[in-house]
Amino acid sequence: xxxxxxxxxxxxxxxxxxxxxxxALSSAVKISIRAHFPDLALRLxxxxxxxxxxxxxxxxxxxxILLHDFIYAxxxxxxxxVVGSLLNEKKLTLALAESCTGGLIAHRITRIAGSxxxxxxxxxxxxxxxxxxxxxxxxxTLEKFGAVSRETALEMSQGILERTGxxxxxxxxxxxxxxxxxxxxxxxxxxxxxASATCHDAKLLHLGHLTNxxxxxxxxxxxxxxxxxxxxxEL
Amino acid sequence: xxxxxxxxxxxxxxxxxxxxxxxALSSAVKISIRAHFPDLALRLxxxxxxxxxxxxxxxxxxxxILLHDFIYAxxxxxxxxVVGSLLNEKKLTLALAESCTGGLIAHRITRIAGSxxxxxxxxxxxxxxxxxxxxxxxxxTLEKFGAVSRETALEMSQGILERTGxxxxxxxxxxxxxxxxxxxxxxxxxxxxxASATCHDAKLLHLGHLTNxxxxxxxxxxxxxxxxxxxxxEL
Numbered sequence: 001x002x003x004x005x006x007x008x009x010x011x012x013x014x015x016x017x018x019x020x021x022x023x024a025l026s027s028a029v030k031i032s033i034r035a036h037f038p039d040l041a042l043r044l045x046x047x048x049x050x051x052x053x054x055x056x057x058x059x060x061x062x063x064x065i066l067l068h069d070f071i072y073a074x075x076x077x078x079x080x081x082v083v084g085s086l087l088n089e090k091k092l093t094l095a096l097a098e099s100c101t102g103g104l105i106a107h108r109i110t111r112i113a114g115s116x117x118x119x120x121x122x123x124x125x126x127x128x129x130x131x132x133x134x135x136x137x138x139x140x141t142l143e144k145f146g147a148v149s150r151e152t153a154l155e156m157s158q159g160i161l162e163r164t165g166x167x168x169x170x171x172x173x174x175x176x177x178x179x180x181x182x183x184x185x186x187x188x189x190x191x192x193x194x195a196s197a198t199c200h201d202a203k204l205l206h207l208g209h210l211t212n213x214x215x216x217x218x219x220x221x222x223x224x225x226x227x228x229x230x231x232x233x234e235l
Numbered sequence: 236x237x238x239x240x241x242x243x244x245x246x247x248x249x250x251x252x253x254x255x256x257x258x259a260l261s262s263a264v265k266i267s268i269r270a271h272f273p274d275l276a277l278r279l280x281x282x283x284x285x286x287x288x289x290x291x292x293x294x295x296x297x298x299x300i301l302l303h304d305f306i307y308a309x310x311x312x313x314x315x316x317v318v319g320s321l322l323n324e325k326k327l328t329l330a331l332a333e334s335c336t337g338g339l340i341a342h343r344i345t346r347i348a349g350s351x352x353x354x355x356x357x358x359x360x361x362x363x364x365x366x367x368x369x370x371x372x373x374x375x376t377l378e379k380f381g382a383v384s385r386e387t388a389l390e391m392s393q394g395i396l397e398r399t400g401x402x403x404x405x406x407x408x409x410x411x412x413x414x415x416x417x418x419x420x421x422x423x424x425x426x427x428x429x430a431s432a433t434c435h436d437a438k439l440l441h442l443g444h445l446t447n448x449x450x451x452x453x454x455x456x457x458x459x460x461x462x463x464x465x466x467x468x469e470l
Contacts, residue, residue: 096338096359102345103331103338106359110337113413113448121365123358124331124341130356130399134369164365178348213348 002046002053004060007073007082009226013040016067023062028053037215038222041076042067072229079225080108086232087118087168094228095166096122097135097156099147100174100190104221120164125156135159135171146185148173153191153202161195168196168235170228174205176216188216192224194231203227237281237288239295242308242317244461248275251302258297263288272450273457276311277302307464314460315343321467322353322403329463330401331357332370332391334382335409335425339456355399360391370394370406381420383408388426388437396430403431403470405463409440411451423451427459429466438462 008016013035020042025031030045042063046056064074073082087094096106103124109115123134128147131137136159137152145151156171174190181187188208194201205223207216243251248270255277260266265280277298281291299309308317322329331341338359344350358369363382366372371394372387380386391406409425416422423443429436440458442451 098338098341101342102350102354103333103341103357103359106333106338106361107336107342107452110335110359110361110411111449111452115337116361116415119337119361121359121361121369122338123369124338124345124356126341126345126351126354126356133398134356134358163368180351214346217342217346 002056004044004056004063004074005076006042006063006067006071007075007077007079008040008042008067008070009038009072009079009222010070011040016040016042016070019066020063023059023066025059026053026055028055029059031059038219039078072226078108078111079222079229081112083225083229083232084109084112084115084118086229088114090232090235092167092232092235093118093120095120095160095164095169097160097169097171098122098124099126099131099156099172100176101172101217101221101224102126104217105170105172105224108221108225120166122164123160131156135163148175148185148189148191150191150193150202150204153193154195154200157193157195157202158200168194168228168231170194170224172220172224174207174216174220176213176220178213190216190220190223192220192227194228196231196235198235199231237291239279239291239298239309240311241277241298241302241306242310242312242314243275243277243302243305244273244307244314244457245305246275251275251277251305254301255298258294258301260294261288261290263290264294266294273453274313307461313343313346314457314464316347318460318464318467319344319347319350319353321464323349325467325470327402327467327470328353328355328400330355330395330399330404332395332404332406333357333359334361334366334391334407335411336407336452336456336459337361339452340405340407340459343456343460355401357399358395366391366408370398383410383420383424383426385426385428385437385439388428389430389435392428392430392437393435403429403463403466405429405459407455407459409442409451409455411448411455413448425451425455425458427455427462429463431466431470433470434466
């Protein structure tokens, strides 16, 4: 059966539908979207299913170009497997420092068989005390900028990088809710940071539009892993 | 609607069906089993659904006694919420040191809103180097007994307990597979340990009958959380 799968990150299911709507569909190709939050996939199937049609190839190429910025895989693999393959290929090791995701990113990374080849470990630094103790975040940083801040995220990624000796480190700190938000930092405010020998940066996510704690945690893990994937491509 | 839910751990769905089979069911009570691995629940509903029947009450009490050793909750709550409530009630704090579960237990604990009140954090010590660095496991323990051993599990729980200052610590180290097993320690061999000021113990799990890595990781998290729950009841 001729089929193509595109795994998508960075747009909603609705936006994805809008983007592909102008494409000239033919009766020779079936297109379907599978959304299992935060996972989003677009599947193309040639009809009859036995062979590849010209229309199929053309449409597949059009989609590949149209959605280029949002495609993290052109096969049916989870994001954590794409990240794992990149780490393997580049012979790099990963460490994590998680606060609001509480271990979910580590769990996703280690779901993949063979992850012990590139994942050294990490810290789930849920309390401020643990951020100081396990990661070396400065007490004054926490007092001045708060646990959910660019500064804390940067110190978390740098701290776990240095302590573990990994090639690259990812950190996450945010407010998953339902409580803990403020007008300045509402629920869904999340800082993600990446550190390596050549890069040290942080990114702000606004996930307050999501409906609950579980969704914020899941969406954060997806956004963080995708940024890690992009960073690995550049290493 | 009159209904009762029993959350079950420690027996299979099949064994559960066998155990409840001799019970005298009546047309006034509907009984159903929901198995979403590793979650297992038994639900009783009174018929007509509007009111409680004598048979319902009698059957509920019979089941409560019959399955006593396997029931971790008499309402529809996840195991991590039961553990969280116990920690809250007893004003205790928890730390984790996870190897083969790779952060899943921390993720489950932190899925629960308000978990920052009792969860201080932990270490995902996936490599031996991290077990030494982050938990203080002795190099000689790893060499003599291996990373998957009673001795390593005990040092992991003690190490994270001392480092975090938590009231109770849980550690896990095992072989989730598909590779890494041996005839002496096949895939599915898992050691779990608990440490507190008054207890320091370890338990061996044999999960080789499960079909894959994901199931072994999920089942380990469930068994570890259930032992933690039992230990908290005694503290």
